[in-house]
Amino acid sequence: MNKMVLQYTAVFFLFGGFFFLLVGVVGLLRLPDLYTRMHAMGKCDTLGAGLMLIALMLLIGDVTNITKLFLIGVMIATINPIITHLIAKIAYNRGTPMAEGSFLINDYVAAQRRRRRSMVQEVKKGDDSS
């Protein structure tokens, strides 16, 4: 009886984790932009992996292996935000364009180009005056 309750709870958590992984992949295919795809990856993947790890912890029921599974969960929950942050920073610095009609503009590369052009013009002006 007790074992059946544990197995049904584990099946519930397994289907929850599978649902979130499926939603993450659908967002990866359907969303229009690198930043929105990264949003789908960072959230849905972490939550789905955590729910599946909880289900496997309930199924296995051994202290050593539960500790290892908990360690894998901690690693995934710290690695995924780090990777998401780095991908966002590098995409912004490389000047990846955002989707059409978004509220924000990626202006980093254009601002650097403008600054460089104004510096070049100042140097040329100095040469002309001298």
Add this chain to the structure above:
Amino acid sequence: MITTVLYSMVVGLVIISLVAILRAYSGPSALDRVVAMNVITTNVVMIILIFAYIDRSYYYIDVAFVFVIGAFIATLCILKLLREGHII
């Protein structure tokens, strides 16, 4: 019952990973491919853990742990190459 659910879950995860390869194939930039590779890595870790429970051979949990760390270091190296142009 639980074995059937776990096998169907493995089949579903394999199908999801094959669908995520489409994004890795047709991504406009290299960072899209990095994102798709990260999704596939998480799915493969889940597949390894479910097979560890089905076979009752719990040494595969250590394999999954090493796989997570190796994928993390590989992604860091790709991102550093994209940002600075060299790794070391």
